[in-house]
Amino acid sequence: MKTSQKSLDRLISRAREASVETQYADESFRAPPGFVTRVVAQARLPRREGSQPWWQMLGVAVAWRC
Amino acid sequence: MSPDFQPFDFKSGLALVRPGDQDRVRDLVEVLYPLVIKIVRGCLPRWVGEEDLAQEVFLKMFTRLDQYRGDVPFPHWISRIAVTTCIDHLRKQQRRPELRYADLSEDEAQMLDVVTADESGEEAGEALAARELLSKLMDRLKPDDRMVIQLLDLEQRSIGEVAEMRGWNSTLVKVRAFRARRKLQKLLEQLEAEERV
Numbered sequence: 571m572k573t574s575q576k577s578l579d580r581l582i583s584r585a586r587e588a589s590v591e592t593q594y595a596d597e598s599f600r601a602p603p604g605f606v607t608r609v610v611a612q613a614r615l616p617r618r619e620g621s622q623p624w625w626q627m628l629g630v631a632v633a634w635r636c
Numbered sequence: 637m638s639p640d641f642q643p644f645d646f647k648s649g650l651a652l653v654r655p656g657d658q659d660r661v662r663d664l665v666e667v668l669y670p671l672v673i674k675i676v677r678g679c680l681p682r683w684v685g686e687e688d689l690a691q692e693v694f695l696k697m698f699t700r701l702d703q704y705r706g707d708v709p710f711p712h713w714i715s716r717i718a719v720t721t722c723i724d725h726l727r728k729q730q731r732r733p734e735l736r737y738a739d740l741s742e743d744e745a746q747m748l749d750v751v752t753a754d755e756s757g758e759e760a761g762e763a764l765a766a767r768e769l770l771s772k773l774m775d776r777l778k779p780d781d782r783m784v785i786q787l788l789d790l791e792q793r794s795i796g797e798v799a800e801m802r803g804w805n806s807t808l809v810k811v812r813a814f815r816a817r818r819k820l821q822k823l824l825e826q827l828e829a830e831e832r833v
Contacts, residue, residue, distance in 0.1 A: 606662055
């Protein structure tokens, strides 16, 4: 195995330890305050307008905003 | 890709989300947030703007909900959306300046010594320094290659999982991984050579 390959394997192995710590932290991670409200508010915007499903209306709204 | 989604019954939940049940929309976002944010964090070079990107993922999810046919588990479906969104985001950035030895922090330079000399340092913060150094190297990769390293090598997902998340076949995942690792090896060699000068 090339030296650089061994070096990379060692680097990835050590970096993975930090990633694992992050993953464990995420296990109990919840959406920050206001996040869900923001998303739901976005989703609520185009609701109840005509016969078009609200999620399709949302697509129109997002496209318009961009 | 199997977090505990027991509190949310996707089948019946989605049936309520589609007509616009706001409480179920809220539940859906809450239950999927850890999965989405994990993918977003893994993808971003720095944890900057992760909430904006996560929000973009959810907005895409809602706008495409009518396209979900139920042929794969819902978390797999949104994982693919998250991965694609992240890669699109990285492509837009398209900024991969050359990485020089002088750009490394003291800890990262020390980590370079450790991994190239096979030293066995056990100092606190070593994993973080390794993560930062690897992240700088990965910044130099194409977005798809970066994602493959992130998912396969750091998160240790299977080739099948990555193939599903990216919409590729497994051969393409292996080829991408091989090329990405070779590129990373070359970058390490370059840094090591600069260090010796």
